[in-house]
């Protein structure tokens with residue numbers, strides 16, 4: 001196959017777009033795609049300071065790389081989740097990426113934020129599935145880091161496959177409030193929140209993997225060990241089958257939802273303006289935010305277990 005743009009030998013074939021690209025043209029295509037999404041959805045401008053949440057995986061590092069290449073002002077944010085060797089390797093990868101490119105990076109680790117706050121510990125003590133505990137903690141620390149650092153925007157590396165899988169999950173259960181918030185740009189509902197954006201939302205996992213490979217980005221290939229049982233993967237698998245039978249399905253699913261249906265759910269997002277958490281000061285709909293409620297639950301259960309252990313030892 002020949003490159004659609006310059007007719008040189010194509011290195012990558014994108015079935016969904018019925019196009020092929022040589023390496024330089026593919027990198028240009030990817031960059032332009034991100035730039036257009038940023039401009040079209042008014043995600044941010046060159047004046048904004050963008051906090052990029054990076055996990056060490058290909059999507060978030062590709063996002064950081066492309067934003068730097070486009071001349072945006074960025075800082076990376078890595079949150080250590082405490083998930084064994086996976087977290088160690090992710091942190092090393094992100095730190096090496098930032099160091100080699102002399103990019104600013106903020107690192108926070110859950111275990112340093114309080115005893116028992118690493119994801120596996122929270123999951124065990126509160127009997128939640130790890131991803132539920134992880135999601136609540138990530139949301140809190142991303143919001144807090146963006147606020148504390150006075151950033152204008154928080155960008156995440158969610159790609160088309162993530163968005164299509166999330167949409168499928170939301171549609172299968174008709175979760176109106178989730179559908180209301182499924183957008184590439186979420187405006188802040190409180191002065192302590194910043195705008196949240198997903199510049200890769202229409203680029204597939206395959207496209208970001210090709211970009212990362214061509215740019216020589218070293219990323220963590222292994223998945224988080226908790227991802228294995230995640231329902232998201234089942235949805236991704238189903239969507240991959242549909243995509244193989246009919247290329248362009250994922251793109252149409254997400255794009256047409258945003259164009260034709262998303263606004264129908266907008267009212268469901270109107271939860272009013274949040275107040276402030278009495279504990280941490282971040283926005284909250286109740287007296288304390290869901291993160292502080294989770295921390296309280298961890299503390300209570302840890303104290304209860306410690307008391308039981310002491311009683312057992314004394315008996």
Ligand code: SF4
Pocket residue numbers: 081119130131132134135224225226227230
């Ligand atoms: S798979 Fe679950 S536990 Fe692992 S990083 Fe993702 S949300 Fe967190």
Ligand SMILES: [Zn+2]
Pocket residue numbers: 003004005006007008021022023024025026
């Ligand atoms: Zn070309």
Ligand SMILES: [Zn+2]
Pocket residue numbers: 277278279280281282284288289290291292293
């Ligand atoms: Zn709080």
